Amino acid sequence: MPPDSFHNVGFMDAPAPPNSDNSDASRHVSALVVTRRPGDVDDVVSAIEAQVYEAKSISVISAANAHSNIGPGIKSFASVADALGALSAKVAFVWIVDQDARPRPDALAALVSTADQIDASVVGSKILRADAPEELISVGEATDIFGHPYSGLEAGERDQEQYDVIRDVAYVESASMLVRRDLAIGLGGLDPLVPYLASGLDFCQRARLAGGRVVVAPTSEVLYEGFRGDRSSTWREQAGRIRSMLKVYEAVTLLWAIPTLLLIGLVTAIYWSFNARPFALVDWGRAWLWNVLHFGSTLTERARARRSRQAGDAELFRYQIRGSVEMNGLAAQFGSIIQDDADDDEQDLDQLFSQSSAVWHRPGLVASTVGVAYVAVLTRSLWSDGMPSVGFTLPLADHAYDVLRAYAGGWNLGGLGSGQPMPPAVGATAIVQFVTRSSAPLAATAMTIGAATLAIGGTVRLLRRLGIGQIPRYAASIIVVAGPAATVIGSLGYWPALLAMGTLPWALAAVLEPFPAGWRSRLGRLARIALAVAWAAAMVPPLVLLPAIFGLIWAVARRDLGPAGRGLLVSGLGVPFLFPWLAAVDLSSIFTGGEPIRFDMSWVSIVGILVAGSAVLTSATGAALRTGGLGAILAALGAFAARSGSLGSGLDLTVAGGVTAGIGFALIVGAALDGKKASENAGAVRSSIVTLGIVGAALALLFTFGLLPEGRAGLPADDYGSSLAFASSRADPHGPDRLLLVGPADQLPGEVYRLEDGTAYRLVSGPVPTFAQAWLPEPKLGDQALASALNRLAEDVELRPGESMVPFGVRWIVFTDPEMGGTAGVILDRSLRSQLDLRPLQQLDATVFETEMPAPRAVTDDGKPWTYGLADYQGEAQQGTVLIKENADSRWGPGTWSQDQWSNRVDASDGFVEFGGVGVFRLMARLVGALLLMVVLLALWGRQPVERRDQ
Amino acid sequence: MKRLSVIIVVVALGASAAVLNPPADLDPGIVETVQVDATDADIDPRFFFCPWALADGVNDTSVSGLSRSRTDYLISLPFNGEMSTLGKREIQNDRATSIEISSLQPVGESSAIVEFGLGPAGADVLAAGNGLAAADVCPSELPDVWHVGGGSTADGDRLTLRLFNPFLDVARVDLTVVSELGAEAATGFEGVSIPARSTKTIDIGAVLPGRQSLSIFVDNVDGAVIPALVRGSGGDVAVWSGVGESDTWELPLTVDGGLTGSIILTNSSILPVEFSIDVFSTQAEVSTPVTGGIEGPGQTVIPLADLGEATYGARITGDGPFGAVVVGVAQDARAAMAGVRNPSSQWILPGVNVEPGAEYRMWVLNTGVDTVVVSYGSSGGTVDGQLEVAAGAVASVDLSDLGAAGLIVEAASPFSVAWSVIDVPGVGYVAGIPVVGTGTGG
Incomplete structure (x- = not known):
């Protein structure tokens, strides 16, 4: 009888071998123990020796102990290929057993029985946790096209024989797999370069393409020691899967699958880097690098696989699930973040979805x-x-960093400024912007x-x-x-x-x-x-x-x-x-x-x-x-x-x-x-x-x-983004000066000051107000001076309003709604239409007046403007002073400072002027920053990874 | 019980929230804000707008200013959207100065902005010589509706309307012209656009020829303009700027230089205005008031001859706002002057005696019940002369011998002042400029 013509000679529910003493009439089985780390193999050898269906020989595959006797009658080989070459012709099956596997005594019998029964070429066992024998690890598995395993098991799912049916699967784990001897020899056994999971996948896929049938025999139970929930995520496993893909798929499949895997891997690695696997991105890189380094041997193995190939990729696809297991896992993880939907009392949404794939298994994720x-x-x-x-x-x-600098004891950017700290919302949003570098x-x-x-x-x-x-x-x-x-x-x-x-x-x-x-x-x-x-x-x-x-x-x-x-x-x-x-x-x-x-x-x-x-x-x-x-x-x-x-x-x-x-x-x-x-x-x-x-x-x-129709999350339409765009285009070379906005309070950016009659106005830095300017500090001398000037405009009909605005660095006066700006607003608007030094700008959304004379917010003694950049001023270094039109504060420097009415006059010889900061606020901000960093790290460190259900 | 407690708490809080008023609306709506009337707002008295000045090679115009403070005196000539020329000098307090317009713009008519660094101050224009005597006070107010009465296009009179927009925004005005024929329906008087920093001149005589008496209302629709009428005959012209409305007007000067005078009252509203004129003479006798009405919109022309032979001053009161102008006409002379709204205890008369060849006379009207002693001086607070004006009388004094450009006139009680300039045959009338903030009376 040729070795590949197995027939059903037993029955699966009764795994007792046809001949329990393993006579010559029965199939000869040789056990190969695959070691992947140093350590003794006594336990697994004992388990093999305890099998009711006796293995004719036991060999240990170990590069370290090759050709040495590990025990009585046990041979050692450096590779599976060497062991296969030394097998007797009488051997019909090779039982590949992992070092950490602990087969139950009837495991081999069930495998042989199943192989005979359904003429299978590769038969795997049901794998259970050695430390919790009632928990399932694998009962044969599917994969996605990228080779990522998908067991279909819930995390910690108990074995209640619910999966005890012989069935074809994409692969079985190499903890225990019975392989036809000729097939094992033809395929060269397990790939020694790939780790545990990937080796089983790799071998099973090659076996299937060679025309073999891969099944799981759940009645063959094997306990597995050292199970880890994230075992498929190691870089070696990732590398092994990539190598397996490169070996088995046709070129046309690889053409799209490899780039897709590259991208998916990157996305998931980025995600996991921030969620319990800080080195996920490194692992991803190492996996691909490893394959680059081993590309030559991969090509050799690919050529070998092609020689025995009997089927196309479609044969593999039959046992694969759609989509990407990793992406599904990511989505499931996201869903679990949104809500922990492990309700025992809730099955209403569950009923809406049939059991199909992992994603749709999770009603919380659907919702x-x-x-x-x-x-x-x-x-x-x-x-x-x-x-x-x-x-x-x-x-x-x-520039988020500049805002953070201003927030941390720097210059308050609202109105004419202040040393008063800005509200925490400014700092929080700037941190997000800074950290995300967006x-x-x-x-x-x-x-x-x-x-x-x-x-x-x-x-x-x-x-x-x-x-x-x-x-x-x-x-x-x-x-x-x-x-x-x-x-x-x-x-x-x-x-x-x-x-x-x-x-x-x-x-x-x-x-x-x-x-x-x-x-x-x-x-x-x-x-x-x-x-x-x-x-x-x-x-x-x-x-x-x-x-x-x-x-x-x-x-x-x-x-x-x-x-x-x-x-x-x-x-x-x-x-x-x-x-x-x-x-x-x-x-x-x-x-x-x-x-x-x-x-x-x-x-x-x-x-x-x-x-x-x-x-x-x-x-x-x-x-x-x-x-x-x-x-x-x-x-x-x-x-x-x-x-x-x-x-x-x-x-x-x-x-x-x-x-x-x-x-x-x-x-x-x-x-x-x-x-x-x-x-x-x-x-x-x-x-x-x-x-x-x-x-x-x-x-x-x-x-x-x-x-929903407007799609702005309830926010109103844009008020300033477009209406103040003129400030950029009309700015002088030293940059946009300030804008004075007058109108109804709800049409002005952020907080407002009011004139005596209630007219709201707001001073902003050009070209457009930013979030850091939204809140106004307590009014100081400059704010009071500005209010006086505006009151004069409103009450006395100042005919040179531009002249009165220049000291505040105001180049433009903008009426957001001249009809609704309060009594003084109306007078302001009307008076500004009858004045001598504010030029109305035409064709704009708002009513805008521009001062005829320059209005830089920092100017030297000889009238040269300096450039403003978020609370810092720069210009040509020169003798004399520069007038900084911010509220007076002695911490402006670094040159000699003096107060000029409500503003600052600083020595211009340094070529720049900056606010020195408020030490105590700066210290507080730094402490809060350190605390924030610590809390973020704690949040990441303390996050228990959600055990993935596909494992 | 727990359920009931929750319901009570929720209902109490919810009801409180419902009945709480929202915060007071600090942004009044348009219904409230349109109540604001810019006419009532005090214009910064540092700025004066002179809609007319002439420098044609033969005649020249002096733009004179006088401030009660030591300050800068600045003249700008807006033209075609730009400030074409600037004249600047420093003046001492209570002293006048003048700048010849030809030194700034050699040829043609122009308009000027006079600006003082500090007030109180005032500015006039005066063109005198070669038979021309034209003078006008430069307004500093910007009413919504201007009254410019007293024009004529009959008997060969040239009449042009100057619309001066000194500001940086385009102005748009509606013109309403009334004559003895009633409201004129000529086209082109609505939506007249005046570019920024420029002056538009409209030849009224070409549009409405042959009108014996003609008044114009200038309604500022967008922005603001300062209007003036220029009426000429022969070598003389009269120029007078528009005025806003008032319920009371005083005319300290009604006739001089042998002109035949008329008082023109204008009403821009729809409703008629009833008026009463008190006539004052040098004999301090108040004649029986003359009453009448002004159709709205329309004008009423009152020849001085109808008021009495010795009429030198008048006070007109109405039951509604109106405008008042006095116009004097002779064969080769024209003069006109808007009234003054209220008496004041201090007046500024810039431009007096600025052209040495002409005759100058100051007219003081005392509508009060007590005699006032008016002091006048031209140099740093010194008193050059005094004039006693009986209650209800008009008094005048020849200023030709003072020799200084500009006068400060003050008294303990309110009174009103105007002055005339005669350069035969030319005659000019100019109202005084009250000092803002000083005591005024009815």
């Missing part, structure tokens, strides 16, 4: 994808057109879209912690970014609030979550919480208190002090990041400073939420009632704060109120949508009310579609 798609539509104009420039939505400065427009857009995405994810997480079902929480999360509160805040152009919404729900969710076990995880969690609350507080400082308030409310509701304590802790974690700004402001001004927003929601926009809230409060039970009650309190409290401007509340507090109300609305809607679940056994009346609540929630969700 996340829908959420991301919603955000994409909500923000599509931002992608294409960039951020509008309106209100507090102002472009970031081109352009200012891209950074701003990415932050906006990222915040919207994070807001949805965080709200989902928050609602989940509150016990709300999956579909309701995903639906309700939209309310945070597109509900009535977000609409109002967005329409005011208050960009920092939109950014704050990104992490605030995460911070609130942390209040509800018990801390994980283990110091590493705990520190990591704390670090991530600190980042979340710090970001939200940096954008809207009063929000630092919200977790504490939130925790207190929840503690009262649950009669449990835990949330209150966690809330205080979460709030406390955010406080340090408010320095140095916090050290310089009057604490009461945090709540009363700045002009309050007009938080006017239309009744139409909130009628759905009112109905939903009423229904939840009156008829819901359980988690829905708790969540709805919490949401209602937050919404009411937030709305009260947001509308308390007439009680003396300032900008930040009213904005914080608006954001809080938005979170509350989302909780109400989530609770209303989830109310039905808890009211299944309720009476007809209560059930009807709950249904009414669902209708209300649906109405609220319907309202969110109102923001």
